[in-house]
Amino acid sequence: xxLRELVLEGAGERDLTKLGEYREVGGYAALERALGMDPGxxxxxxxxxxxxxxxxxxxxxxxxxxxxxxxxxxxxxxVVNADESxxxxxxxxxIMGTVPHRLIEGCLITAHGIESRSVFIYIRGEYLHEFxxxxxxxxxxxxxxxxxxITIVLHRGAGAYICGEETALLESLExxxxxxxxxPPYPPITGLYASPTQINNVQTxxxxxxxxxxxxxxxxxxxxxxxxxxxxxxxxxxxVRPGNYELELGxxxxxxxxxxxxGVAGGRELKAIIPxxxxxxxxxxxQLDTPLDFDSIAAAGSFLGSAAVxxxxxRCCMVQLALRxxxxxxxxxxxxxxxxxxxxxxxxxxxxxxEGGQGTQADLDLLDSVCARMxxxxxxxxxxxxxxxxxxxxxxYRDEFQAHVDEAGCPFGGxxxxxxxxxxxxxxxxxxxxxxxx
Amino acid sequence: MSTEALVDQIRAIAEQYPxxxxxxxxxxxxxxxxxxxxxxxxxxxxADALELTPAYCKAVASFYDMYHLRPTGRHLVEVCxxxxxxLVGAQxxxxxxxxxxxxxxxxTTEDGEVTLRAVECAGGCGYAPxxxxxxxxxxxxxxxxxxxxxxxxxxxx
Ligand SMILES: Cc1cc2nc3c(=O)[nH]c(=O)nc-3n(C[C@H](O)[C@H](O)[C@H](O)COP(=O)(O)O)c2cc1C
Ligand code: SF4
Ligand code: FES
Numbered sequence: 238x239x240l241r242e243l244v245l246e247g248a249g250e251r252d253l254t255k256l257g258e259y260r261e262v263g264g265y266a267a268l269e270r271a272l273g274m275d276p277g278x279x280x281x282x283x284x285x286x287x288x289x290x291x292x293x294x295x296x297x298x299x300x301x302x303x304x305x306x307x308x309x310x311x312x313x314x315x316v317v318n319a320d321e322s323x324x325x326x327x328x329x330x331x332i333m334g335t336v337p338h339r340l341i342e343g344c345l346i347t348a349h350g351i352e353s354r355s356v357f358i359y360i361r362g363e364y365l366h367e368f369x370x371x372x373x374x375x376x377x378x379x380x381x382x383x384x385x386x387i388t389i390v391l392h393r394g395a396g397a398y399i400c401g402e403e404t405a406l407l408e409s410l411e412x413x414x415x416x417x418x419x420x421p422p423y424p425p426i427t428g429l430y431a432s433p434t435q436i437n438n439v440q441t442x443x444x445x446x447x448x449x450x451x452x453x454x455x456x457x458x459x460x461x462x463x464x465x466x467x468x469x470x471x472x473x474x475x476x477v478r479p480g481n482y483e484l485e486l487g488x489x490x491x492x493x494x495x496x497x498x499x500g501v502a503g504g505r506e507l508k509a510i511i512p513x514x515x516x517x518x519x520x521x522x523x524q525l526d527t528p529l530d531f532d533s534i535a536a537a538g539s540f541l542g543s544a545a546v547x548x549x550x551x552r553c554c555m556v557q558l559a560l561r562x563x564x565x566x567x568x569x570x571x572x573x574x575x576x577x578x579x580x581x582x583x584x585x586x587x588x589x590x591x592e593g594g595q596g597t598q599a600d601l602d603l604l605d606s607v608c609a610r611m612x613x614x615x616x617x618x619x620x621x622x623x624x625x626x627x628x629x630x631x632x633x634y635r636d637e638f639q640a641h642v643d644e645a646g647c648p649f650g651g652x653x654x655x656x657x658x659x660x661x662x663x664x665x666x667x668x669x670x671x672x673x674x675x
Numbered sequence: 676m677s678t679e680a681l682v683d684q685i686r687a688i689a690e691q692y693p694x695x696x697x698x699x700x701x702x703x704x705x706x707x708x709x710x711x712x713x714x715x716x717x718x719x720x721x722a723d724a725l726e727l728t729p730a731y732c733k734a735v736a737s738f739y740d741m742y743h744l745r746p747t748g749r750h751l752v753e754v755c756x757x758x759x760x761x762l763v764g765a766q767x768x769x770x771x772x773x774x775x776x777x778x779x780x781x782x783t784t785e786d787g788e789v790t791l792r793a794v795e796c797a798g799g800c801g802y803a804p805x806x807x808x809x810x811x812x813x814x815x816x817x818x819x820x821x822x823x824x825x826x827x828x829x830x831x832x
């Protein structure tokens with residue numbers, strides 16, 4: 238299965254961070270074409286191309302644009318979600334760091350399509366290098382008079398996973414604590430500064446120039462019918478050749494992990510696959526032939542999420558992994574709603590007890606029950622993200638959880654690959670713990 | 676940078692936004708660069724520049740991991756211990772730094788030079804284990820690379 242580069246196209250051969258080089262490979266020609274089209278026609282091409290959002294939910298971009306409030310007295314905004322923080326994901330970093338102009342071109346085309354004059358790109362704070370690359374690229378674009386009166390502001394985040402959630406991102410951009418909003422109203426009606434707002438992921442926007450170049454109908458022929466186009470898959474974990482690989486959607490997990498990634502490192506056995514970042518349900522080796530597209534992964538019981546594929550070999554204790562992942566969600570819960578704020582702490586306490594050898598049969602039942610009580614009861618999807626790993630590891634590796642109870646301790650006896658892994662919350666003495674009744 | 680220059684710089688940034696408060700995050704970044712952390716004076720300057728209250732600025736700053744409301748070392752070493760890094764030996768990297776610096780993760784060396792922190796996924800999972808030194812990524816880092824990194828920090832101006 239060869240690479241199919243639409244977004245990263247050309248970056249392997251040339252320094253596309255430079256405007257001159259980007260123009261030599263046809264850069265900004267799609268913008269020119271789009272500016273000659275009616276705004277509605279631009280959105281129509283994106284709709285015909287069935288471009289589904291690459292930030293996690295896979296919502297069609299064209300449909301989102303069609304929801305933007307018409308005739309609002311307020312300006313319309315375009316916001317690009319470059320807050321990439323899903324554990325396992327590192328694709329937006331590479332897009333911004335190597336093809337910044339493609340993202341800028343996508344912004345300008347989209348802004349034309351939704352008739353916006355004002356774009357904000359919210360860049361994860363830790364991505365300082367990528368911020369600098371984007372700033373330099375934007376300077377060049379401005380110098381070459383390509384902005385056409387549209388302002389693009391680069392806004393640096395400051396370390397908060399929840400700000401990747403779109404309404405938390407808007408709050409953060411407005412200068413507040415980044416806590417998600419209750420919906421409705423949705424951003425296309427009441428978004429940034431209570432104005433109509435289109436929000437999309439970096440990769441979604443960076444794909445737009447290709448759609449205009451090829452035309453929506455041609456673009457829709459790439460990959461599977463309901464998930465056309467490519468994704469930059471972030472491959473990591475116990476695999477021979479980790480890294481970012483842009484491939485057609487619909488490529489199978491087996492092709493990605495074995496043909497491209499070289500298989501499990503060190504000749505170990507494959508134990509588990511996380512197909513879309515740490516927040517999605519785990520898949521087992523029997524599911525290796527699942528195609529990586531939104532609908533196929535959903536049919537297999539998980540989510541494509543941010544296309545971050547993590548490979549886990551047989552040395553990993555799934556209780557330890559669940560505990561580590563749960564500590565992440567506990568750390569990142571914004572605290573606004575009770576099931577998430579309290580539930581994430583309960584998960585950590587129970588898993589900690591299990592791993593420590595004090596867990597009982599009743600604790601396993603309690604874990605199931607906490608998961609069931611959290612699911613679907615929170616304001617934003619983080620509350621569910623905290624549940625999916627725990628509930629799916631428990632479902633698929635039940636024997637291992639049971640063994641922790643039966644053997645009153647970890648069956649790996651200190652030999653797990655993630656043994657003793659420290660989490661940032663372990664450094665915070667001020668994080669309150671709840672007492673789970675024995 | 677003088678207080679006036681800081682305030683001017685923050686107000687210039689605020690011009691980019693339809694509403695002034697939006698500039699609070701860039702303002703906090705700039706103030707932190709000046710002081711190394713966000714002491715009460717810094718919060719007051721940001722508040723003055725944006726016509727907000729210091730308490731509001733502190734409430735916002737405390738939400739985000741990258742703003743430091745307590746002094747940190749002159750250098751910051753961050754080791755990612757999230758899943759992808761954990762699977763390929765991040766804990767051994769944390770322990771190598773702890774041994775080399777003579778402290779526990781979360782602490783600062785007694786001379787105030789280096790703070791060591793475990794952090795959540797840094798977005799370099801394919802080049803794991805990831806270490807970020809003074810906001811610049813080192814990928815990947817193995818325990819045997821740690822002494823040279825620490826040595827480099829001790830020598831840095
Ligand atoms: C907790 C949480 C974190 C998220 N993090 C990100 C992120 O880092 N980047 C991103 O593009 N979308 C993220 N999303 C999804 C966004 O809310 C939103 O759906 C997306 O930016 C829309 O863009 P798209 O339609 O182009 O995918 C996150 C969602 C949740 C609930
Ligand atoms: S689900 Fe969690 S992160 Fe989302 S709003 Fe509620 S407390 Fe905050
Ligand atoms: S898990 Fe360490 S960089 Fe992503």
